[in-house]
Amino acid sequence: MGPIGRRVPVSRQLLNVLGCILAIPLYYLTTAHTRYPVTLDIIITIAFTELNRYVIEGCRIAFLRRQQYTDQATLLEKTEKEVSRYLESQPGVSSLECLAAVVGWREDPALYGRALESYKLSEACVFLVAGIDGDEAEDQDMVRVFKKVYPERSAVIQIPEPLGDVVERVRSKVLAQSRYQEEPISGAEADAIAMQYCIELAKSILVQHDLRIGAPGGVRQLCLKQRHMHKKGIMFTTYVFSLVIADILGVEFLWSSDSDTIVFPGSLEGTINTIAADPEAGGASSGLVVHNAEETMVTKLASAVYWGELYLTRSTPACTGTSDCQSGPSTAFRLAALPEILIPWYLQRALGKRMIVNEDRHLTTNLLLRGWKVMFASDVLTATDTPTTMARWLKQQVRWARATHIESLLHPRVYATSHPLLFYGMAKREFGPAIGAIAIIWYFFTSQLLVVFSPTDILFRILIGSCYNLLRNPDRLKRGDLVWIIPSILFYYIPLPAVHLWSMMTMGADGWGTSMRASGERARKETWKREWFETGFFVVWMGILGGVMAKVLGAYFDLVWHERLAATLVSSAVASFGAWSITLKSS
Known part of the structure; x- marks a missing residue:
């Protein structure tokens, strides 16, 4: 089946660990010591996204050059020795x-x-x-x-x-x-x-x-x-x-x-040619779009989220060959990498339990642990299905987040075998939403600010991110889809801290969350207890956000304490009821 993955030398592992240590103060400086942390973050993310595009294009050029040498080997007799020497120095075409x-x-x-x-x-x-x-x-x-x-x-x-x-x-x-x-x-x-x-x-x-x-x-x-x-x-x-x-x-x-999942004519070829020329590349995945975007309002919003957020966030560590998630719908493997990792992947245990729902991320972790590179072909697209209701969308997000926590936090050895940028991306993804959730909950109960949110900072982030996507995202939006950009940002980021915190608290929970799409499976109803476990956190979270908004407005209009209390209770109740209506009531 071919050679196994390259083994990372101890000296390189030590350098990677040192890089991870240095990434901690770097992340701290780019968040706590700047007036515009969110804007700075999107600028850094865009830089890594462009670098990743440059890297994968280089991989394709290298593959084409090797193919050209092979094709010309039988035609150019006068360079036969040169071609032979070149091909002998390569691991195979x-x-x-x-x-x-x-x-x-x-x-x-x-x-x-x-x-x-x-x-x-x-x-x-x-x-x-x-x-x-x-x-x-x-x-x-x-x-x-x-x-x-x-x-x-x-x-x-x-x-x-x-x-x-x-x-x-x-x-x-x-x-x-x-x-x-x-x-x-x-x-x-x-x-x-x-x-x-x-x-x-x-x-x-x-x-x-x-x-x-x-x-x-x-x-x-x-x-x-x-x-x-x-x-x-x-x-x-x-x-x-x-x-x-x-x-x-x-x-x-x-x-x-x-x-x-529906593949496009170039989905497979465009993903595979990013790893074909590099024998140390064990896997790659393509970008994703939503093929059922017109089905409901939730699918329209989800489609805009895929366009605006996932394209950027997945590119951060990928430029160094350390993409930490090969998406299940659109993944390519070098078959030589699979025999060694399939059984450890299949028999994975975490927190004392057998894991069955984080299949794509754990495959990626096993590749990285064994020294294989994992690429992200961000300019190649594959079409996937997205949940049609708010409840099913939240369940999917929680399931993905649990898998992310397990692979990011319970496999620290992967940071020794991988480029420090993988650790930097993990730190940003794991700690950012958690800090935001804790700060909001703290303000709700104490009226004290742990983190200052700047509206100007958030506005700059939205403008810069949207402009970049409009210019460079391979998924070209239609004119009518532009109206969904701002709503999709709210749709994604309002629940994100709660999804992050709840999934972290319930990492060991198993089960798929969402049912399959066959009519018989869709007709089955979950118990109210299970439904509350899966999406009840969102009802509580929206109540907290409603109370926070009331407190902020109360302070702005200088209301007395009992007016603030009444406004907080009413706002929390209304927000919780609205969240319950679109999740638990409709499921």
């Missing part, structure tokens, strides 16, 4: 062919059909593996869609036992035998043995079905279904089969996506 792995569970059939259809337009995709997490009657809808979209050169395989269960059993048996024979082996060695067993099992299943993969007229689209587990379970099975199929086809890269 990659092609942009890839496998695509699309996983899902009880997806809306129409959306799933659109997702599968979109891969027909991608020249880079030479084989597609669709993983379905479920084999009951309700799961047959996705199988039927797969057969409809790919009626020829396709096959459906029922996996008798999820490979995640197999790998746990084999790994435990290997460790038990080593202890019994008094020949202890490391966890990494046990992982390698269990991984090889799964690969051989996948090979045998493919041989039994005689799919003639790679042969003329052979299967080019494969659907795998297994009993329902969770997203990590079907991803693990799909990735193992992808490793085997890629070995047969001689393909180096894997594109991984979700059943609600």
Whole structure:
């Protein structure tokens, strides 16, 4: 399967740690010792975003140059020795062919059909593996869609036992035998043995079905279904089969996506060519846009958030090859990086619990821990689905935030193996919203300011960020979408401190939060207790914000204490009721 990730020398790790230490006062200086911290932050973020664009373009140029040397090798006899010496000095010439792995569970059939259809337009995709997490009657809808979209050169395989269960059993048996024979082996060695067993099992299943993969007229689209587990379970099975199929086809890269994601003709190629020329690059991801933006007001606002905020925030550490999250809908891997990380990723435990919902971020963490670079192709776009209601949007944000906290705070070793900019980005992301939330709560209860918020500072930040996005964001807004820019900023930043704080307090909570999009799953109702746990924090937060606004206005108009108290109580009640109406009441 190729070489494993580069090992970071101890000297480099020490330098990285020193850089992280120096990043702390730097972050402090850019926040506490300036009159315009928010404006300065957006300027720094824009600088890193432009640097990332420069870096990924350099990666593509390097790939094209290597391809040109290869193409000319047979044409220019007089430079044959020069070309030969150049190619010998390179780790090998990659092609942009890839496998695509699309996983899902009880997806809306129409959306799933659109997702599968979109891969027909991608020249880079030479084989597609669709993983379905479920084999009951309700799961047959996705199988039927797969057969409809790919009626020829396709096959459906029922996996008798999820490979995640197999790998746990084999790994435990290997460790038990080593202890019994008094020949202890490391966890990494046990992982390698269990991984090889799964690969051989996948090979045998493919041989039994005689799919003639790679042969003329052979299967080019494969659907795998297994009993329902969770997203990590079907991803693990799909990735193992992808490793085997890629070995047969001689393909180096894997594109991984979700059943609600629509790829554009250049999505796969544009993402993969950022890592193709660098053998130390283990993964990359593309930017995201929302394909259901016109569905509800929430989706319109969410689409503007993707445009205005996520494009910038994901670019900060990426320019150094240390992007800390390969988004699940739009991720590419160098297949050589996967065998070593799949089992530690699948068996992840945090806070004493088995983790199943932070699949994309933990894959990225495992790559970074082993010295692989992770890139962000910010100028390439892929279309994803976004929640249609406020309650589902908040649940999604909380789930993402929990995963972010776990990977940022519980894996400190990653900062020793990665560029200090990764630590700087983490510090800004983790501490900024937390400080803001604490300052607002403190003012609500004590009327004392911990942090001074400058309206001018915030206004400059909005203007600079919006102007930059209008000029440079690859997602070009239509004229009618401009009206959503300011509302989307409020939509994103008003709940952000509460989402951040609540997710940090409930890091160990499991569960997906939102239901899948199949009609049967959407019809299921959560208990009121579960709903309050998932979104009740927002009701409380809006009550606090309403009270804070009343206190600020009361101080401005110089109200007496009992008038301020009455205004605070009324404002808090009205804000909480409004939040309850758009979340708990409507869910």
